[in-house]
Amino acid sequence: MQLLQSFFGLIGDLTWGWALIPFLVIIGVFFTTVSGFVQFRYFGRMFQVLSTKYQTTNPKAISAREALLLSVGGRVGGGNIAGVAVAISVGGPGSIFWMWAIALVGMATSLIECSLAQLFKRSSGDGTYRGGPARSIIHGLGADYRWLAVLYSICLIASFAIGFNAFQGNTVAGAVEESMGIDRLWTGILLTGITGLIVFGGIHRIAKVSDIIVPVMAIGYLLMALIVIALNITEIPHLIYTIFTSAFGLDEAIGGGMGAALSQGLRRGLFSNEAGLGSAPNVAATAEVRHPVSQGITQSLSVFIDTILICSCTAFIILLGDVYQPGVEGIDGVVLTQQSLAFHLGGWTSYFLTGAILLFAFSSIIYNYYLGENALNFLTENRIVLTGLRLVVMALVFLGASAPDATSVFFFSDPLMGLLALVNLIALLMLFPTAKRLLDDYRGQLKSGVAHPVFNPDKFADLDLDRTAWTGKER
Template structure:
C-alpha cells in the first residue's frame, strides 16, 4: 500500500502540481526568481538595519539562515547519493530543474506566509500555509488548514526528526565507532538545551552555525572540483545524457531519474512543501516580497549549490560504478567518495558535516512542529513543553532504531503535505501576483525600501498589527522617500 501511494504521489500527482505551480508562477511573475536575484543581497544587507532586538523581532537574515538550516540537511549529503544510486546521474539534472522551478514556488509560498502572518507576543509573528489557507481562502477551508498542520507535525515534527537522528548516529558509528545510543543521548541533550529557549534561541544558534557549516562543506567541494577540473565536462555530459535516457546502462532509466530527482530535490529544498513559509513568516520586513526573494535564494543555495557539490564529489570519484554492482549507497557513498578524493579523513569530515547539517535541521523540524501545534492551540506553553520532551525522546529513539518503515511513511506524508500546499497555492495564485505587483510598482517608482500597507488591501483579511513598522524604521524609510518623518507612502 505504501509503495502504491508513493508511486501515485511522486510519479503522477506531484509531477503535475509541481510543474503547474513552478512554471506557471515563473511565467506569470515574469521570472521573478531571476529578475530579483541580485536584489536579494541588498535585502539581506538592509535586513540588519531592520533587526530590532529591543522590540523582539527577527531579521530577514535570521529567517533565511533558519530556513537554510532546515533545507540543508541529510538530503544534501545522503539524499543526493540515494538519488544517484536509484535514478542514475540524470537524477541530478532533474534536481536542478526542481530547484529552478522551486525558486518561484518558494517565492510565492513565502510571500503569502508573510502577507497573512499574525502578530504574536513580544514582537514575534506566526504564519505559514495553515494561516494563508484559512485567511486567504476563508473559514470554509479550515479543514484543509487543519489537515496541513497534522501532516506537518507528522512529517517534520516526528518522522524527519527521527530520520535525521538516525543519519547522524549511523554516520558517527561508521566513522568513529561510537555506539548509536551514545550519539543519540548526546544529540538529544544539546537539542533539548536549545529548543527550550524557543524560536529566538534557535535563530541565534542557526545564525552562527549555518554559514559556518555550509562554507566549510563548499570549500572542500570546490577544492575537489579544482583537482578534477578536466573531468567536469564529461561529468556534466553524463548527467544530461542520463537525464534523458541516453545512458541506458546507468541507473533506472529516464523514469527513475525524473522520479528520484523530483523526490530527493523536493526532500532537500522543500519548495512547495510549505515548510519554509512557517519560518519565513517570523521575519520583520517592510514588504512580504522581501522575504519571498530571500527564500527563493535559499532554494538556490540548497539545490543548485550544496546538492551539486555532493553530486560532483560522488561522480568525480571512483566509487560510483553501477556496472561493477557496487552496493555502496546513501551516506556511506558520500563518505567513501570523499575518502577516495582526500583520504580516510574524508569519512570523518562527512560525519561532522552531517552532524552539523542534521543538528540544525532537527532544530528547524522542532519549530515546524511547534508552529503546527500553535495553529490548534495558540501559545499553549504546557503543550509546547510536552512536545519538546517528546522531541528529545524521539532523537534518542531514532538513533537506535531501524527506520526503514519510517522512511516509507515520511515519503507518503511529505507527498500529501506537498499536494495540500500546492493546491492552496493554485487557489491563491492571483493574490500572490497582486502582492508582487505592489512590490514591482514601488521598485519601478525608484523606491529603495518598498513598504507594504495592509490598509490598501481590505478584502484580504490581513492582520494590520503584523504590518506596523517601528517608529525609527518609519522615519528612516520616509527620509529615503523625502517625506515628512511621520508620513507613510501614499
C-alpha cells in the same frame, strides 16, 4: 499494524507515487511563467539579505537573514549527501540536471508560498510573528476552509516534528558510530540534551543557533567540494557534457536512460529543497521585513543554496572520482559520498563528513521542531501542550538515535508529507491571485524608483491582515 501500514501506503501511492511530483512540476512552471520568471528577475536581490545593512533593528524580532538560515538548515540535510548519491546510483549523472531544473522552477513556488505566509502572518505581541500555510488558508480563504488548515497542521506535526526527527536522530548516531565507534546511546543522550536546551529557548534561540551553525556547515562543505573541483578542474567540461547527455538518455552506459534520470532527479530535488511542500513558509513568516515579497525572494535563495550549491557539491565529489561506476550496481547512499571524498582527499575526510552530517541533521531537528511548534500553536496556545510537544520531540530524538530499529514505526511520515504538500498546493492555486497582487505592488514600487519597497496594508484593505504586523515603518 498491517492495516495502518496499508492505509498509509495507499496515501503514499496516491501522492508521491502518482500525482504529487507532476503537480509540483506543473505548478512550478506555471508560477515561473505567470510571474514573469520572477526568480531570475530578482536573483541579484536575493543576496542583499546577507548584508547586515538590511537586518532588523528590533532586538526582539527575527531578521530576514536568520529566517533564511533557519530554512536553509532545515532544507539541507541527509538528502544533500545520501539522497544525491542514491539519485546518481539509480538515475545516473543525468539526474543532477533534472535536480537543477526542478530547483530553478521551485524557486518561484517557494517565493509565492513564502510571500503569502508573510502577508498573512500574525504578531505574537512580543516582537515575533507566526505564520505559514495554515494561517494563509484560514485568513486568505476564510473560516469555511478551517478544516483544510487543521488537516495541514496535523500532517505537519506528525511528519516533520515526530517522524522526521526520529530519523534525524538515527542518522546522526549512525554516522558517529560508523566513523568514531561511539555507542549510539551516548550520542543519543548528548543530542537529546542539546536539542532540549534549544527548543525550550523558543524561536529566538532556534534562530540564533541556526545563524551560527548553518553558515559553518554550508561553507565548510562548499569549500571541501571546491578543493575537489580545483584538483580535477580539467575534467569539469567533460563532466558537464556527461550530465547533459545522460539527462536526455544519450549515454548508453546509463541504465534506465532518460526516464530513470528524470524520475530520480525530480524526486530527490523536491525532497531536498521542499519547494511547494508547505514547510519553509512557517519559518519565512517569522521574519520582520519591509515587504512580503522581499522574504519570498530571500526564500528563493534558500532553494538555490540547497540544490544548486550543496547538492551539486555532493554530485561533483562523486562524479569526479572513480568509486562510482556508471551502469554498475554497487555502493550507494552516504557510503558512496564518503568513499568518493576519501578517494580525492584521503581517509581523514570520513571524520569531516561525519561532522557535516551531524550539523546537517541537527539543524534539521531544530527546524522540524519549530514547524511542529508553529502548527501546534495554530491548533492550541495551551502552554502545557507545547511543553508536551517539546518533551516528545526530545524523546523521539533519543529513541531514533539509541534504538535505530524503532524508526520503522514512523512509516507514516512520507505519506503524510505528501498529503501536506497536496493541501499546500491546492491552497497556493486558490491564493495565487492575491500573490500576483503582491508581486505587482512590489514591481510597481521598484519601477517608481523605490529601492526597497515597503508594504502598505491600506492597499490590501479587503484582506484579513494583522495590521499590527505591518506598520509601514522601514525595517
